[in-house]
Amino acid sequence: MTDQTQAPTRARPSSSGWLTRLTRAAPTRPGETYGVPGSGDTTWLSLASIALLLFLWWIVTATGWVKPLFVPSPGAILQKFADIWQNGFTNTSFLEHIAISTARVFGAFVLACALGIPLGLAMGMSPLVRGIFDPPIEFYRPIPPLAYLPLMIIWFGIGETAKVLLIFLSVFAPVALGARAGVKSAAIEQIHAAYSFGATRWQVMRHVILPSALPEILTAMRIGVGFGWTTLVAAEMVAATKGLGYMVLSASQFLQTSTVIVGIIVIAAIAYAFDLLMRAVERRVVPWKGRM
């Protein structure tokens, strides 16, 4: 008797739960909105995913399935990290490697923002500027930086200029295009309102279009700095004696796999930390994003 009365309530989530989730959204609890795509907190799931990956990594190395040359154990990575931290890499301290790479990426990033954002806004505002700059930007944007690295070296030598310029170019295009797209964010009613108060074109730009474009500009900056880190290794391929990219590349030539992985993790950590910072800036600067 008790089994029969309890069966339906128990059967629903277990037997048909996953299938129904594919065809219709889950009912919502108070305070949530029904049918919002991808709603729900993912923190625990993400932590579990990281833990699982670390566990798998540990398992394949601890049991000896894979040779340390290909995949060193997590412990070996930690050891290597401590080693580089204390003794440096190729006679340069670890912090200096980090500092020089960070300086290259953020130097290029700041330069790309300083030039790319105004240019992108101008491209969005003026058909003249757009007509002139659209072809060169669209031409070089899809080319991998490695492809034009030789040109950079031929033109600008093997010094710091070529390295920063290579990173700059990879950041510049997404930032400029983001700013250009951001110009379209202002509603025509907002622009008309400003004009009907007697605003000049410059005032509309400064007080309506620029603030409306901020969310897109900040997103473009986040994407851009990501491209910057991606290009770092390419930039440090030639004639570099310092930097995280150089460290990863030269370690790979001596099959020091653990150093390669340490370098990768450090690059990822810096990039992620900066992304978190940018998200915090977003929440502070454009709290109205997507809300009006």
Add this chain to the structure above:
Amino acid sequence: MGLNIADVSVVYPAADGRPPVEALRRIDLSVERDDFVVALGASGCGKSTLLNLIAGFLSPTSGSIMLDGRPVDGPGADRSVVFQKHALMPWLDVIDNVAFGLMLRGLPEAERHATAGRFIDLLGLGEFRRSKVYKLSGGMQQRVGIARALTCDPRLLLMDEPLGALDALTREKAQELILRIWHETGKAVFFITHSVEEALFMGTRLIVMSPRPGRIAHRFDLPFSRQFLAGAPAREVKASPEFIRLREEVLRIIFADEEAAA
């Protein structure tokens, strides 16, 4: 003096293989100080085109638009617009939204906040001065929009279905509020609406527009807003036999126009 629209036509040029569209044909309209002109009509009858002409966002294909004897050749601070929605600046709080026009004129902050504060109080938003506009309800956002339009002391207030997105109760309250403000400030108003009841209640003059081509089909002089301002309760005005008779007449005209055009 005031606004004078004489023999204005607007033709949108042919595009995408479609023939040119005659959006407005031979419009004559004058709006004097203290006038509250309401434009009513089905979608596509050119109400918004007419408002855009007056605001200066659009120039006529032929005819002339004069404001106080000078031709209208672009938007200006003598004509403020209240939009249906999407026109506030979410990065500014309520008082800076209301003071937006004054800021563009380069007034110092203390001065523009003083002026903006007066209009915020007038619209009953006193306790929301420092609120974020995106956190306000639709009705309150619309009041911010109206306050903003008033701060620059325009000759003419242009309202493009300002109450269209509001619920019935808020809408009636907003109607009364706008009428009181119109009465207190003595601005000329050009007001667009889809609602026959709203049109009759608010206007001193009503123009009923017809589509294809957009034109003014009928004109009425209305007494109801003055009855309300003289002290009659709004619902009583709207329920009076005279009001109902005119409402039905206007509805009949609109339906007949629709059928004739279809």
